[in-house]
Amino acid sequence: MQGNPMAIMLERGCVEWCSHPEELSSLFDSEMVTGYIGFDPTADSLHVGHLIPMMGLAWMQRCGHRPIAIAGMGTGLIGDPSGKSKERNLLTLEQVEKNLVTVKEQLGQFLDFDCGPNSALIVNNHDWLGKQTLLGFLRDTGKYFTVNYMIGREYVKSRLDDPEKSISYTEFSYMLLQAFDFCHLFENFSCKLQMGGNDQQGNIIAGIDLIRKKVGGQAYGITYPLLLNASGGKFGKTEGGTVWLSAERTSPYRFYQFWINSDDRDVEKLLKLFTFLPLEEIEDIMDSHRARPERRDAQKRLAREVTARLHGEEPFKMAERASTILFGDSFEPSELTPGMIKILMSEVPGGVFPGDAAPSPVDVLAASGACASKSEARRLIQGGGVYLNGRRLNPADEVDRQDLIEGKHLFFRLGKKRFFVASKG
């Protein structure tokens, strides 16, 4: 696929700011551009917020340009103060090394490392930052930045003003390290472009400035919008916390649920940002979505695209099926295959109830911890809010031997979206 990634990203709403839009655009038309984004391994997994930059790299590559992802072990050891209101704790070397392994793996999922001249690269900035001596850095890099310039940064200012917060010399230096990275890539990989979240704008400009002053080269920068969802929350956060890319931290089911729950007002934007679907197709999807919003086809498509690409086709299908079982009106116990039971049990809280006799649903619910007391269980059932294996329970109903899935599990739904697996102990 060819095309101008700048144009594509612009029309998809992925560009918040660009240092030299026209120049960069024509550069894309005239040569193979190398561009990079840095990812600091501050956790052992990236999260959905990182998907936008990753999409940016992927688009570049699809258009025939060369993406570089920096796994920023060097910078990760220092800590980026951008957008942070207070000094952070340093991560230990072991933590950063450990995080680096999985972060590299996740970056790899979106990029092609074997497609000729524009094969993607993952590089670790510790390779060069680690070798840099303090005196060399101060003479060859620090000299190009005045403190006046550096304290002009908004986040630096805010922390200088407030004696409670303050900023350490370490974090203050971060922007120079990132500028150094850019300059290094410029010189060694002909990398002329750096992209990043909008909070990176200052760091990116520092790099462009350094390249101009130190080697007399012209470099470019693009930033992505920082997303908020329609209800004003931070994108990528749910009640359950951050939505991670790692399946261990956020199961494929949860990941799928995150996307399927997108607000109507956001879904078009999200399709543009997080999928490779052509704009015309997104238009079609949105047309039918507007006609029948209750079907939520747009959300389903979004969830499918993103989940399948990150986790693979099979995990996506299981997540989708689990979702229809959990949120469907009813289902047959036979649909709960062992594989499905496994997923459901890992997503749904559970508890055990005494295995003797045939207890009443009320006893099971209270004993297993699904309800805080028998009274509560009784109330719920009387209110029509309890479903056993997908069918609504009446106050007089008993638990039948046939209700026991695999001979031991009872699958309850309490109200609209609370689920509970009670297992015979």
Place this chain on the structure above:
RNA sequence: GGGGGGAUGGCCGAGCGGUCAAAGGCUGCAGACUGUAAAUCUGCCGACUCCGUCUACGGAGGUUCGAAUCCUCCUCCCCCCA
């Protein structure tokens, strides 16, 4: 130091000797409606061996057949005068 007011269920806030497991509001939960939405309407919202019983109205005692309600002491809050 003197005087006055108050402490009620997750929160706010009535009650001022029996009819009080405690009005009303908010929150929460469920049902209907619906799109795994919002709004709206309805029900529930201490526990249990559930047509009954037990534990509860700051804490400890007391008066009464009977107290969240009256008395005494204690703890904490607020206000006014020094």
